[in-house]
Amino acid sequence: MTTPQPLRVGMVGYAFMGAAHSHAWRTAPRFFDLPLAPELTAMAGRNEESVRAAAGKYGWASIETDWRRLIERDDIDLIDICTPGNTHAEIAIAALEAGKHVLCEKPLANSVEEAEKMTLVAKAAAERGVLSMCGFSYRRTPALALAKRMVDDGRLGEIRHVRAQYLQDWLSDAEAPLTWRLDKSKSGSGSLGDIGAHSIDAAQWITGLNITGVSALLETFVKERPVGGDFVGLGGHGGADGPRGPVTVDDAALFTARFEAKHDGGADAGSRATGASGPIGIFEATRFALGRKNAMRLELNGTKGSIAFDFEDMNSLQFYDSALEPDAGFRKIMVTEPSHPYAANWWPTGHGLGYEHGFTHQVVDLVTAIGAGEQPSPSFADALQVQKVLAAVEASADNASRWQNI
Amino acid sequence: MTTPQPLRVGMVGYAFMGAAHSHAWRTAPRFFDLPLAPELTAMAGRNEESVRAAAGKYGWASIETDWRRLIERDDIDLIDICTPGNTHAEIAIAALEAGKHVLCEKPLANSVEEAEKMTLVAKAAAERGVLSMCGFSYRRTPALALAKRMVDDGRLGEIRHVRAQYLQDWLSDAEAPLTWRLDKSKSGSGSLGDIGAHSIDAAQWITGLNITGVSALLETFVKERPVGGDFVGLGGHGGADGPRGPVTVDDAALFTARFEAKHDGGADAGSRATGASGPIGIFEATRFALGRKNAMRLELNGTKGSIAFDFEDMNSLQFYDSALEPDAGFRKIMVTEPSHPYAANWWPTGHGLGYEHGFTHQVVDLVTAIGAGEQPSPSFADALQVQKVLAAVEASADNASRWQNI
Amino acid sequence: MTTPQPLRVGMVGYAFMGAAHSHAWRTAPRFFDLPLAPELTAMAGRNEESVRAAAGKYGWASIETDWRRLIERDDIDLIDICTPGNTHAEIAIAALEAGKHVLCEKPLANSVEEAEKMTLVAKAAAERGVLSMCGFSYRRTPALALAKRMVDDGRLGEIRHVRAQYLQDWLSDAEAPLTWRLDKSKSGSGSLGDIGAHSIDAAQWITGLNITGVSALLETFVKERPVGGDFVGLGGHGGADGPRGPVTVDDAALFTARFEAKHDGGADAGSRATGASGPIGIFEATRFALGRKNAMRLELNGTKGSIAFDFEDMNSLQFYDSALEPDAGFRKIMVTEPSHPYAANWWPTGHGLGYEHGFTHQVVDLVTAIGAGEQPSPSFADALQVQKVLAAVEASADNASRWQNI
Amino acid sequence: MTTPQPLRVGMVGYAFMGAAHSHAWRTAPRFFDLPLAPELTAMAGRNEESVRAAAGKYGWASIETDWRRLIERDDIDLIDICTPGNTHAEIAIAALEAGKHVLCEKPLANSVEEAEKMTLVAKAAAERGVLSMCGFSYRRTPALALAKRMVDDGRLGEIRHVRAQYLQDWLSDAEAPLTWRLDKSKSGSGSLGDIGAHSIDAAQWITGLNITGVSALLETFVKERPVGGDFVGLGGHGGADGPRGPVTVDDAALFTARFEAKHDGGADAGSRATGASGPIGIFEATRFALGRKNAMRLELNGTKGSIAFDFEDMNSLQFYDSALEPDAGFRKIMVTEPSHPYAANWWPTGHGLGYEHGFTHQVVDLVTAIGAGEQPSPSFADALQVQKVLAAVEASADNASRWQNI
Incomplete structure (x- = not known):
């Protein structure tokens, strides 16, 4: 049995979802055989003191105070986005274009337009072997x-x-x-x-x-x-x-x-x-x-x-x-x-x-797909479809509940 | 303790609801103190053989093959309507106008128009002391x-x-x-x-x-x-x-x-x-x-x-x-x-x-209200309001789910 | 379809079990086809005023103030015993020996000795076509x-x-x-x-x-x-x-x-x-x-x-x-x-x-067995076996929980 | 905030309980503030190949093929016993006498005699500040x-x-x-x-x-x-x-x-x-x-x-x-x-x-008690009391269920 290659992770954000994702990255390889070995390489956040405390608490090896630095670093293979929805598009697109795999928390974006852009970028990246997943963890x-x-x-x-x-x-x-x-x-x-x-x-x-x-x-x-x-x-x-x-x-x-x-x-x-x-x-x-x-x-x-x-x-x-x-x-x-x-x-x-096992399973499925060079599920395209339903719900509610096709 | 006066009931219909109502009329006075003593006086149905068998089975003293005869009879105080919805309006209105109290199965009618007529008649009857109730038995x-x-x-x-x-x-x-x-x-x-x-x-x-x-x-x-x-x-x-x-x-x-x-x-x-x-x-x-x-x-x-x-x-x-x-x-x-x-x-x-106790309680509450000369609940007006919601649901569904006010 | 022969019932006792049994006798023929038609012929109790009120409430046609009178009466076919356990043996034995069928509330008796006597009498009676059942109603x-x-x-x-x-x-x-x-x-x-x-x-x-x-x-x-x-x-x-x-x-x-x-x-x-x-x-x-x-x-x-x-x-x-x-x-x-x-x-x-349906089903099964001339279940012998377990439990508890064979 | 001192753990056994305890040692400091920082220092087992694989899987820094070596090592503060019950007494006593804290899986031992010896040793050790706990994890x-x-x-x-x-x-x-x-x-x-x-x-x-x-x-x-x-x-x-x-x-x-x-x-x-x-x-x-x-x-x-x-x-x-x-x-x-x-x-x-959180909480409570120099719960004395009940159950069953005092 050979030692698997590392999968070096950079995480953006460190609140509720940051804690859950950190636990998942640490725990998945202890219970499942993975084709790649996740490493908690760097955590990014704007407040240096807070991110340093969180990184120590959750086991990350280094910190950054600007998420762009994570994307620039050569020693990071995957960006895990745990920030509010209004920041997802910018981070995810930059990461994918820089050749980093992406795990992005849900909802994928705050608008259909953003989600469509992200999906296009993700499809193009996938053709280059750069993969992405949206974090609808209940599937796990x-x-x-x-x-x-x-x-x-x-x-x-x-x-x-x-x-x-x-x-x-x-x-x-x-x-x-x-x-x-x-x-x-x-x-x-x-x-x-x-x-x-x-x-x-x-x-x-x-x-x-x-x-x-x-x-x-x-x-x-x-x-x-x-x-x-x-x-x-x-x-x-x-x-x-x-x-x-x-x-x-x-x-x-x-x-x-x-x-x-x-x-x-x-x-x-x-x-x-x-x-x-x-x-x-x-x-x-x-x-x-x-x-x-x-x-x-x-x-x-x-x-x-x-x-x-x-x-x-x-x-x-x-x-x-x-x-x-x-x-x-x-x-x-x-x-x-x-x-x-x-x-x-x-x-x-x-x-x-318990609740957090969904996140551990999400890491298992994501790393397994990356190891096999296959599209993880749910894709950004799947998440875009959810976004379209959210938009249609708002449009119908704004129009006296009238039926809204998608 | 004096013996209560009788409340002589004539029932129209003898299927599922007929069995449930019959049990209720028989059972209510055995467990509750009622101001009037229900009597299962007559059951009406179109097929003489069937109605005779049902009357024997459920304990009714006589039969009629035309519900109009029930309304003509002097020895009947209350008409209990257990037929399909398209017949409710005619029977209930005739009964109330003849001075009989009415218990009418739900839904009150098959249209708002019928329900409105019934409600008007019921209000007028109530002023003469003739009372009515719709059988939303789940209230009990x-x-x-x-x-x-x-x-x-x-x-x-x-x-x-x-x-x-x-x-x-x-x-x-x-x-x-x-x-x-x-x-x-x-x-x-x-x-x-x-x-x-x-x-x-x-x-x-x-x-x-x-x-x-x-x-x-x-x-x-x-x-x-x-x-x-x-x-x-x-x-x-x-x-x-x-x-x-x-x-x-x-x-x-x-x-x-x-x-x-x-x-x-x-x-x-x-x-x-x-x-x-x-x-x-x-x-x-x-x-x-x-x-x-x-x-x-x-x-x-x-x-x-x-x-x-x-x-x-x-x-x-x-x-x-x-x-x-x-x-x-x-x-x-x-x-x-x-x-x-x-x-x-x-x-x-x-x-x-069990399920049938709701009907027994319905009889208890109806007889208690009649004994006190008070409006039973739910009134035909209450049932009319339900009818309006049913109609609005159908109207909205016919109009691309558009909001329908009532 | 011929009218079934009557089964004329005399009940002893009129408390909680009396109410439940009365309801069962009244209700069973309304929902089930029975080979005999139960009639609520007489209720017995020591206090004339109380028993008269209960008989009226529960629908019994006559009263007695001594249970022995029920057994003497020619117009009674079955004795239904709803009194405390210390009276069961005397009443049940007298009834069976007088040729009356018996329904006896549980537990059959207050001792194994009494239960054994009752079982012997019941077996002898059964050979003469006089049947008995103990009221373990949860079976229904x-x-x-x-x-x-x-x-x-x-x-x-x-x-x-x-x-x-x-x-x-x-x-x-x-x-x-x-x-x-x-x-x-x-x-x-x-x-x-x-x-x-x-x-x-x-x-x-x-x-x-x-x-x-x-x-x-x-x-x-x-x-x-x-x-x-x-x-x-x-x-x-x-x-x-x-x-x-x-x-x-x-x-x-x-x-x-x-x-x-x-x-x-x-x-x-x-x-x-x-x-x-x-x-x-x-x-x-x-x-x-x-x-x-x-x-x-x-x-x-x-x-x-x-x-x-x-x-x-x-x-x-x-x-x-x-x-x-x-x-x-x-x-x-x-x-x-x-x-x-x-x-x-x-x-x-x-x-x-609901709860009372068990009693109605008990009447159904009892009357069906009597109609077929077959032993109803549970028999007094079945109830005697329960009595032996009760006695063994008390014996073991009195002897430092030591194992007690039956 | 100063960095807590390490608590260096040596574990014996690596099956079902070994996996659960390893997860707990890794996870507890990520979610709880502990007075000492657990380190997964060494895992012991008889089969070198198996224990090496398990140590790698579960995150232990070194291995031993004889549990006695764990006790001899200066860089270990606590022995965690995850082996079958017949080995508990020897390991726990040796560890406590060597000044190592002990966490011992339940049941404490396979006999009251062993459990009594362990309890005596544990009480003596506690006076020297060497603490012990039995792993009745459902308490957590x-x-x-x-x-x-x-x-x-x-x-x-x-x-x-x-x-x-x-x-x-x-x-x-x-x-x-x-x-x-x-x-x-x-x-x-x-x-x-x-x-x-x-x-x-x-x-x-x-x-x-x-x-x-x-x-x-x-x-x-x-x-x-x-x-x-x-x-x-x-x-x-x-x-x-x-x-x-x-x-x-x-x-x-x-x-x-x-x-x-x-x-x-x-x-x-x-x-x-x-x-x-x-x-x-x-x-x-x-x-x-x-x-x-x-x-x-x-x-x-x-x-x-x-x-x-x-x-x-x-x-x-x-x-x-x-x-x-x-x-x-x-x-x-x-x-x-x-x-x-x-x-x-x-x-x-x-x-x-989920299930494993009980083990994480057990580590939290154990490390907290050690940090405070207080007796963890359940003590070996508590576990001895359980052992006495187990023995009494067997004695009673062997003696026709006769009451057995404890």
């Missing part, structure tokens, strides 16, 4: 990966219903402070892009079908919030008597959707045009569902079976198989058997995994 | 009655989200036969009116707020079905090779909604006009959610708490109380304590009730 | 009846583990009053006979195997309670300052058990003697499990599959089928399909039943 | 740590019932091979010591009360298994036609227990003698509960509240608070709020943890 939750396998294997038959909810409650308190996530210029949108984007990507990926149109309703329940305040983590509580600023993003996003029909051959165009033959979908994303902490839920109903998932019980997948009727029922599969996605490399049956 | 499920009490008591604060699903799967088989429920001329609509109507009524009743507008998507998955066939109950399986006919109703109905703002006083009109200050809602009704048998689900998220209900576990209500944070969590209240709605008249704590 | 819960069918069909393979809990909490309050259920002379035992007896019967019936030995621990947490007090239902709250009396029964019963080996033929005796080859069991019954209202739970693990049941969610049965591995999981079967026990006579799929 | 599951906090805070009142199950199914297949875990000379016992020990430790730790006596039943369902065979992980499948060897441990362990009364003062001895005033417990451990993968369950019922936990849903704790009656119910607390044990150092609310 074992239960959702099993769901995709089951759909691909035809165990649900033709999908009729897609039912997706992403429910959190950390903004339910009207005195929670006004952070960058509530500022449209930085975050692009609110619940819609932050969490709804995960539901959209998961639904399209698992069904293998794109959304072709939507009708939407957006709502902002709390229109002003305290600025400054004593903010820790996602939630927190602002100063009650201090100044307030406007919330410029959605607090909740609701939409109905149609998906393209299954790709059976040439006759597809017709049914796609009418939208009549694919599944229908209903989506909800909110950070005001009091009591729901991270309820990323997905339910699919097909002609042969159904699946249901809730991230609050992430180690299991509910499956209904109509072939077992009349003694059928949703069965709770613990997705920890050796044959289940990712499971054989961890613990014995029944010993569950 | 103890868990939903407790939900209403909690909302009324302010335990959820201001409601922000209404999330309603009514999921069944008995039409999932594309070979299930074409019955009257799939014929728009008889049933009015499909999932929307059959089961979605229950969700709409429950949501408006529990929040105390009317829906002011909707955006909708309707879908018919299976456009033709076998006619004739060997039909039993709701489901069944038609003849595979025989003739087929068109399904003329929706198989699934999805819609988003806005509710009026809370009634605080005079300033209400403004916020109602914009629709901005009330809860937002998301509704789904389908008979194609494979594996969901009678999942009538309702979740409300407010500023102080949340509730969640699923009829498949009908004896419990989930409640989240934010005052208990950080050790809060949805708690599963078994709605069988003596202080819970209807529970003290049944069994000890923890000994659950 | 559809989910448990389905469990038995699955075990009989071999879907679990050989059973290895029996895990039974019956958890309630209505005595958790140390100030709840001292009622007859806490007086050993009337009730025979506490949790053990009141609720543990149901678990024992269900476990033996579903596995088809008798318990052959036990090791037990009994505990009384609250040794004195207020006498008198304001008692309603099972729970309530006594007077804090008034006199107290001793609790003479167990508050909780815990025991381990061995079952006989499966009956495969002649070689059985050996393994039964050692007790080594049958399932092992673990049982708990308590009225002090705060928060558990009527958690009658049973789990069986076999060589091929497992089932799990909890009466607090009584309309479903959990089933694990190892043939579906590695994507197996406990599946929640809603026991409401037309092919499920008792379900076809009630409501459409997914519309659940 | 956040939900169980919260359970202990709630009990300590009096939120359950006096505990009456302890109900513990540890259910797995990986030996359910009678053809699974005969591994060292089924050989009493190496493993000490079967389900009892492997998994039952966790339940015993958790129950005693959370209640703060020791078990004072037990009555037990042990069973071996499959008495012979294939030797050799193609064994992977815990389960697997042996060769059907090859030779077989005897299983010398229990497959399942069932026991009832009494706990000491709450420590209120001097009068304690009396109630301990009678055993009457403490909680009663019921325990089950098995690897034959088909469908249960790692169901480590614990339920406590007190005079004021109850808790329930199942490791298959490890990120939540069910809590019943009787003060909320009559609208009480078990509420599902997601143990991911910043105020919950360990949670603030990980992810936002609702983003769950």
Whole structure:
């Protein structure tokens, strides 16, 4: 067994996602056999003191205070982008053009235009062997990966219903402070892009079908919030008597959707045009569902079976198989058997995994694809399709919920 | 204790709802103290042989083969209408004008116009002491009655989200036969009116707020079905090779909604006009959610708490109380304590009730209201409001999901 | 179709069980085709005023103030015994010897000796066509009846583990009053006979195997309670300052058990003697499990599959089928399909039943057996076997938990 | 902020537990501020090739092929023992006497005698500042740590019932091979010591009360298994036609227990003698509960509240608070709020943890205790108490389940 070549990583950003990605880069090679050996070469951030502390904490060998320096360095093979969405396009394009592989956090960008540019650059880079991936990490939750396998294997038959909810409650308190996530210029949108984007990507990926149109309703329940305040983590509580600023993003996003029909051959165009033959979908994303902490839920109903998932019980997948009727029922599969996605490399049956394992699996799949010289999934093109759905949702909501084709 | 006066009932129809209502009339006085003593005086139906058999089975003292005879008879005080929706208006109006109290199955009618006429007649009758009620029996499920009490008591604060699903799967088989429920001329609509109507009524009743507008998507998955066939109950399986006919109703109905703002006083009109200050809602009704048998689900998220209900576990209500944070969590209240709605008249704590108890409680509440000379709930006016939402859903779906005010 | 002959019932007792049995006698013929037509002929109780009120409420045609009069009457075919356990033997023996069929509430008696006498009399009566049944009504819960069918069909393979809990909490309050259920002379035992007896019967019936030995621990947490007090239902709250009396029964019963080996033929005796080859069991019954209202739970693990049941969610049965591995999981079967026990006579799929339906089904099965001239199940002999287990549990608990063969 | 001093670790063993402990040593300092900086200095194992591969995989800087060398080395501060139970005593005693801190996997030893010796040595070492801990890692599951906090805070009142199950199914297949875990000379016992020990430790730790006596039943369902065979992980499948060897441990362990009364003062001895005033417990451990993968369950019922936990849903704790009656119910607390044990150092609310986090937390608590010069918990003395319960269970089972005091 020869020692694998190194894959030298430079990371931009060091907040919530920075911690998660750092753990993944450190941990993936300890549990999985990878074709390349990730090295935590450099971390970049604007504030030298903060980035130095973070790099020490998370195990990075060096720091930079300008992300452009990472791209200039010869000893870096991959750029991992963990910054807010308004910076993704510039960094990713520069990195790809400099011949660095890229892992970019989701959503890919804050607009369809940016995402389209990034996708073009990524396609060109891929032809030169420079690869890129967008970080829709929920695809690496074992239960959702099993769901995709089951759909691909035809165990649900033709999908009729897609039912997706992403429910959190950390903004339910009207005195929670006004952070960058509530500022449209930085975050692009609110619940819609932050969490709804995960539901959209998961639904399209698992069904293998794109959304072709939507009708939407957006709502902002709390229109002003305290600025400054004593903010820790996602939630927190602002100063009650201090100044307030406007919330410029959605607090909740609701939409109905149609998906393209299954790709059976040439006759597809017709049914796609009418939208009549694919599944229908209903989506909800909110950070005001009091009591729901991270309820990323997905339910699919097909002609042969159904699946249901809730991230609050992430180690299991509910499956209904109509072939077992009349003694059928949703069965709770613990997705920890050796044959289940990712499971054989961890613990014995029944010993569950946690949130961060999705990021570790993401690194595993990314490094495996780079080692094989193949396109990682999801590509920037996949992420662009999500971006188009986000834009259509906003357009419909701005136009009295009128149907918006994509 | 004096013996209560009789309340002599004449029932029209004897299928699924006829069996449920008969049981309720027989059982209510055995467990509850009623101001009037129901008597199962006469049952009407067109086929003499069938109605005679049903009357014997369910305990009715006499039969008629024309519902008009029930209304002519002096020995009948109340008409209980258990026929399809296209017959409700004629029977109910005739009964009320003849001075008979009326219990009318839901939906109240097959059109807003009919429902408006019925409501006018009902209001006029009420002034003469002749009372009427529409059979939205889910209001009498103890868990939903407790939900209403909690909302009324302010335990959820201001409601922000209404999330309603009514999921069944008995039409999932594309070979299930074409019955009257799939014929728009008889049933009015499909999932929307059959089961979605229950969700709409429950949501408006529990929040105390009317829906002011909707955006909708309707879908018919299976456009033709076998006619004739060997039909039993709701489901069944038609003849595979025989003739087929068109399904003329929706198989699934999805819609988003806005509710009026809370009634605080005079300033209400403004916020109602914009629709901005009330809860937002998301509704789904389908008979194609494979594996969901009678999942009538309702979740409300407010500023102080949340509730969640699923009829498949009908004896419990989930409640989240934010005052208990950080050790809060949805708690599963078994709605069988003596202080819970209807529970003290049944069994000890923890000994659950079933589907038909809703009908028994409906009789209890109706007879109690009649005894007191008060308007029963839901009134025809309440049911008319549901009818308006159904109509708006269809109008929006016919108009590219465009927002439809009510 | 000819009209069935009447089955004229005389009931002794009119409390909790009296209400449940009355409802069952009234309701069974409305939903099931019975070979005989039950009539609620007479109710007996010592207090004339009370029994008259109860008879009116529950629909009995006449009353008696001495149960012996019921047995003397020519117009009564069956005696339904709903009194405390210390009276069962006398009434049941007199009735059977007078040629009346008997339905006797559980536990059959307060001692093995009484139960043995009753069983002898019942066997002799059966030879004359006079039939008897003991009211272990949980056998008629559809989910448990389905469990038995699955075990009989071999879907679990050989059973290895029996895990039974019956958890309630209505005595958790140390100030709840001292009622007859806490007086050993009337009730025979506490949790053990009141609720543990149901678990024992269900476990033996579903596995088809008798318990052959036990090791037990009994505990009384609250040794004195207020006498008198304001008692309603099972729970309530006594007077804090008034006199107290001793609790003479167990508050909780815990025991381990061995079952006989499966009956495969002649070689059985050996393994039964050692007790080594049958399932092992673990049982708990308590009225002090705060928060558990009527958690009658049973789990069986076999060589091929497992089932799990909890009466607090009584309309479903959990089933694990190892043939579906590695994507197996406990599946929640809603026991409401037309092919499920008792379900076809009630409501459409997914519309659940309640506690009292077990009693209605008990009447259905009893009347069906009487109509066919066959032994109803459970027989007095089956109930005697339960009584022997109860006695062995007490004997082991009195002897430092030493193993007690049965 | 000064750089912490190193804590140089030497690990013995490199199988399942070796992987888990290695991950914990690497990860703990990345998420928690520790007073000492763990270093993965050396790993020991007998097979040089295997240990070299494992050390490379898991990140250890050097290897030894004799654990005694680890103890001799000056550059090692702590010995982490991850070998089978029959080797624990020799290694731990040698390490402690050489002045190395010790983390020893559970169960502490294979006999009470060994455990007593180890405890004596550990107490003597502690006086010299050399500290030791036994690896009952379930104490570090956040939900169980919260359970202990709630009990300590009096939120359950006096505990009456302890109900513990540890259910797995990986030996359910009678053809699974005969591994060292089924050989009493190496493993000490079967389900009892492997998994039952966790339940015993958790129950005693959370209640703060020791078990004072037990009555037990042990069973071996499959008495012979294939030797050799193609064994992977815990389960697997042996060769059907090859030779077989005897299983010398229990497959399942069932026991009832009494706990000491709450420590209120001097009068304690009396109630301990009678055993009457403490909680009663019921325990089950098995690897034959088909469908249960790692169901480590614990339920406590007190005079004021109850808790329930199942490791298959490890990120939540069910809590019943009787003060909320009559609208009480078990509420599902997601143990991911910043105020919950360990949670603030990980992810936002609702983003769950996995099995291995217990080991990371164990390292955190151990290093924190060493840094402070305080006794880590659980001490060897705590583990000795567990060992005494295991021995009493075996003694009772060997003596017809007769009560065995501890």
